Amino acid sequence: MDQLTQALNFRHACKKFDETKKIGQADMEYILEAGRLSPSSFGIEPWHFVVVNNDKIKRELRPACYNQEQVTSCSHFVIVLYRKANNFTLQSEYLRRTVARGLPNANDQTAIDAASQYFINFYEHGLADGLTINHLSEMQDYLACANMLTAAAYRGIDSCAIGGFEYDKIVQLLEKYMPQFSAESYGIGLCLAFGYRLKEPTAKIRWPLEDLTTYL
Incomplete structure (x- = not known):
């Protein structure tokens, strides 16, 4: 079994950490780097990782997560934020800095205006009915979260994704x-608990690949 498959089999939703x-x-930065290098639509990288390893703050977070034990027993608790729509206007410093990175001249304000407007137009007209830029931004978060969970498992570190809060x-x-932090500028996607398991998990249960796959 190759190392990636081993990591995917190793990972489980750890409910109680040592x-x-x-x-x-170094290991924590390896996990965060996997998030940083994740793909995002138009390369907007809408995430921000809030890393909590302060026990006092974790104790305060636990009631907000329906008293789940992994919040306080984990080594590091990561709140994965996503950027809201006010980060993606023509005047937004974040959007302008983001698009400028891909331009031949990062100081060309006319080109930055055009690239920013292209992004805005695309998402004003290209999103499915009922979806907003906030929805899009939040969905990008999940890509980063999945990569961080896998990267942790690759290093033999356990994790639990927490969407209940x-x-x-x-x-x-x-x-x-x-x-x-501003609630007008950031939303909360997922919380991720990282640490080391106290006991071995039960066997992983998954549907067979042939039940999940259709080739056309």
Whole structure:
């Protein structure tokens, strides 16, 4: 079995971590780098990773995550934010800096205007009915999250993706501890707990590939 397949089989939703074991900084940055290098539509990279390894803050986060034990037993708790629509206007510094990276002259304001407007036009007319730029941005988050979970497993580090949380309570905690956070500019995609398992999981259960695949 190749190493990637081993990692995918190793990964499970770890519900209780060994609190005596901490992830080293190099391993944590390896996981975050997998998120950073993830694909995103138009290369907009709409994510921001809030890494919590402070036990006091994790204890405050736990009630907002329906008292799930992995929030406080994990080594590092990552809140994966996504950028909202006000980051993607013609005047948005973030969008302008993002599109400028792909231009021959990153200081050409006319070219930046044109590239930014192209992005805006595409998503004003190209999204499916009912979808918004906020939906698109949040969906990009999940690509980064999946890569971080796999990267952790590749290093023998366990994880749990947490989508069950009280949104407003997490926002309040971010506003308390993260001065640059704004609920108008950022949404919360997923929370990811990383650490080391206390016990071995049950066997992985998945449908056979032939039940999931159609070739046309």
